[in-house]
Amino acid sequence: MRSEHKEYRSKTRIYADILNSIMKHGGRSGPTRILYGANLSYDRLMKHLNQLIELGLVAEEKEKEETVYKLTDKGRTFVLEFVKIEKFAEAFGITI
Amino acid sequence: MELISSFISFLIGYYAMKAYRSSSSRGLLFLYWGFIILGVGTLLRVFTATYVGVITRLEAGTSLSGLINLTALIYSVTQLIAYALFVAAYLFQTRSLNDKTTIVGSAVGSVIAAVFPIYRLFFIPWLELIAITMLAFVTVSTFINWRTRKNNESALVFWGFMLMTLSHVFFLFLPINELFLFVGETTQLAGFICLLTMLAKVSRTSAQ
Numbered sequence: 001m002r003s004e005h006k007e008y009r010s011k012t013r014i015y016a017d018i019l020n021s022i023m024k025h026g027g028r029s030g031p032t033r034i035l036y037g038a039n040l041s042y043d044r045l046m047k048h049l050n051q052l053i054e055l056g057l058v059a060e061e062k063e064k065e066e067t068v069y070k071l072t073d074k075g076r077t078f079v080l081e082f083v084k085i086e087k088f089a090e091a092f093g094i095t096i
Numbered sequence: 097m098e099l100i101s102s103f104i105s106f107l108i109g110y111y112a113m114k115a116y117r118s119s120s121s122r123g124l125l126f127l128y129w130g131f132i133i134l135g136v137g138t139l140l141r142v143f144t145a146t147y148v149g150v151i152t153r154l155e156a157g158t159s160l161s162g163l164i165n166l167t168a169l170i171y172s173v174t175q176l177i178a179y180a181l182f183v184a185a186y187l188f189q190t191r192s193l194n195d196k197t198t199i200v201g202s203a204v205g206s207v208i209a210a211v212f213p214i215y216r217l218f219f220i221p222w223l224e225l226i227a228i229t230m231l232a233f234v235t236v237s238t239f240i241n242w243r244t245r246k247n248n249e250s251a252l253v254f255w256g257f258m259l260m261t262l263s264h265v266f267f268l269f270l271p272i273n274e275l276f277l278f279v280g281e282t283t284q285l286a287g288f289i290c291l292l293t294m295l296a297k298v299s300r301t302s303a304q
Contacts, residue, residue: 012119085115088298091249093241094123094185096115 010096014038014048016082019057019075028061028070097285098142104288105135111295123185130181137174141167172223179230182257186237224268231261252294259287 009017021037022029029037035045049069052058057075061068071079089096109131116124144167235257242250266280 010119010121082118084298084301085118087249087301088111088115088295089119089121089124090245091247091253091294091298092123092127092185093238093245093250093253094121094127096119096121096124 012082013096014040015052015057016079016086018045018048018052019071019079019082022058022069022071023076023079027076028068030066030068034069097281098138101281101285101288102135102138102142104292105131105138108291108295109135111298123188126181126185126188130178130185133174133181134178137171137178140174141171172227175227176223176230179227179234182234183230186234224264228261228264228268231257231264235261249294249297252290252297256287256290256294259283259290263287 017038018034018040021034024037025033031042031045031049034049035042038045040048049058049060052075053060055074056072057078059070059072061070086096109128112124112128112131115121116128144163148163235254238250238254238257242254244250260283263280263284266276266283269276270280
């Protein structure tokens with residue numbers, strides 16, 4: 001029997017998932033695509049996106065009537081650095 | 097050899113600190129302090145050995161046994177603290193993952209590692225035995241991680257800790273033959289080189 005256990009995601013991991021999701025869509029994406037990519041509810045996504053904007057990792061832009069979130073250079077650097085950190089932690093068997 | 101090992105230890109500690117700052121993972125914090133303390137202890141022994149070597153050559157007949165004993169004690173204690181922190185990193189991780197296999201596997205590994213030298217040797221240096229027991233726990237944890245992830249980086253970490261454990265087993269044989277000191281230190285350096293290779297591979301990683 002497979003044991004079901006909900007894996008806890010740290011704030012950094014959620015940030016990385018959001019930024020990765022934007023990066024996978026060419027560095028700019030609408031909220032719906034990010035929502036599916038990062039596996040978050042709409043409310044939680046918006047809360048985290050606002051925090052990412054404050055940190056300068058994501059920039060908000062208006063395209064016609066749609067809001068698009070764009071990865072900044074700082075955000076791109078964060079994603080690249082996070083991949084390395086994740087690999088380092090995984091090599092030791094530590095989840096982040 | 098120990099100077100290189102110490103340098104690698106500082107390098108891994110620095111990377112673990114960088115990773116901890118970005119992720120706030122407690123396991124990485126334990127790794128960071130573990131490797132830094134290990135590096136400091138090893139560096140202290142290198143400096144003392146160099147100092148003792150120079151002094152005894154300049155002033156023949158000078159007794160430095162007090163200093164040597166004190167350094168040996170500090171070195172052993174720093175090593176034990178570092179290994180305890182590595183154990184803490186994995187204990188914390190195991191608890192958060194609730195993985196029974198890791199607990200059982202690690203416990204079996206620790207018991208085997210502790211019993212083996214007692215069974216084979218009549219000489220028991222307790223500090224080395226404690227170091228072997230703690231490192232065996234870490235080695236088994238990293239082995240389980242390697243079997244789960246099946247990638248080169250986790251294999252290198254496993255071999256790194258495996259060789260470090262083996263080096264302490266060789267140090268146990270030191271009273272029999274002094275050659276075991278050289279064998280032990282070479283094995284220890286090989287372990288650190290495995291960890292350095294892992295670090296080099298990780299820093300070359302790029303986002304897909």
